[in-house]
Amino acid sequence: MTKLLKVPNHIAIIMDGNGRWATKRGLPRNLGHKEGVNAVERTIKSCLKYGIRYCTFFAFSTENWKRSKEEIDGIFDLLRSYISKDNNIFIENQIKLSSIGVIDPFPDDLKKALNDLKEKTKNFDKLEVVFALNYGGRDDIVRAVNKLIKQGNEINEKDILLSLDTGDIPEPDFVIRTSGEQRLSNFLLYQMAYSELYFPKVYWPDFNEKHFVKALKAYQKRNRRFGGLS
Numbered sequence: 001m002t003k004l005l006k007v008p009n010h011i012a013i014i015m016d017g018n019g020r021w022a023t024k025r026g027l028p029r030n031l032g033h034k035e036g037v038n039a040v041e042r043t044i045k046s047c048l049k050y051g052i053r054y055c056t057f058f059a060f061s062t063e064n065w066k067r068s069k070e071e072i073d074g075i076f077d078l079l080r081s082y083i084s085k086d087n088n089i090f091i092e093n094q095i096k097l098s099s100i101g102v103i104d105p106f107p108d109d110l111k112k113a114l115n116d117l118k119e120k121t122k123n124f125d126k127l128e129v130v131f132a133l134n135y136g137g138r139d140d141i142v143r144a145v146n147k148l149i150k151q152g153n154e155i156n157e158k159d160i161l162l163s164l165d166t167g168d169i170p171e172p173d174f175v176i177r178t179s180g181e182q183r184l185s186n187f188l189l190y191q192m193a194y195s196e197l198y199f200p201k202v203y204w205p206d207f208n209e210k211h212f213v214k215a216l217k218a219y220q221k222r223n224r225r226f227g228g229l230s
């Protein structure tokens with residue numbers, strides 16, 4: 001493992017710019033997503049190399065259902081083939097795979113592939129990769145609050161935090177959104193209260209180890225005060 005001083009424990013990534021990457025080259029949007037999967041694989045390797053413990057990828061949002069059926073099916077196909085390989089990066093490197101969001105509306109074979117790999121990797125602890133699938137930050141909060149209402153007690157901030165889909169992992173220290181857009185787009189809204197945000201001007205399919213290290217160096221310069229004094 002390559003040691004860099006003070007790396008984030010949890011990185012959360014909004015993988016933006018796949019469509020623009022493809023359009024710029026006269027290619028269909030799904031080829032941008034396909035190349036985006038290679039960037040996911042590179043990033044997971046970088047997480048292993050630099051000792052990141054948790055990495056969450058925003059792979060499909062609650063708003064992405066508004067896209068064409070062709071694009072949605074293309075993203076599902078990419079996900080399915082990425083997690084269905086026998087010798088995949090998770091098994092080979094002892095990486096735990098988990099997911100957040102509501103996967104019920106996903107195709108049955110995709111849900112099965114996901115659940116199988118989650119089951120196979122559940123005791124791995126080198127790195128935890130979280131795929132956000134049919135995930136929305138507001139939806140996460142609403143579902144958490146509804147769970148708590150059923151318990152009938154007065155609730156506090158911690159109760160909500162623990163009832164979110166991310167209840168058993170730490171809040172993200174560092175959020176990266178590629179492509180230059182500076183929005184949160186309904187990602188981990190409650191969990192990002194004190195995250196450091198970073199917006200590199202690179203389309204997701206081009207994101208590589210060099211960009212990753214540059215991001216880590218930017219993080220190291222941040223002075224996190226969590227609302228207190230420095």
Ligand code: FPP
Nearest residue numbers: 015016017018019020033036037059079082
């Ligand atoms: C955002 O770019 C990207 C997505 C909505 C989908 C990302 C999905 C993948 C990379 C495939 C998932 C697979 C794995 C293994 C996690 P955009 O399409 O909004 O780009 P644009 O803003 O340039 O149009």
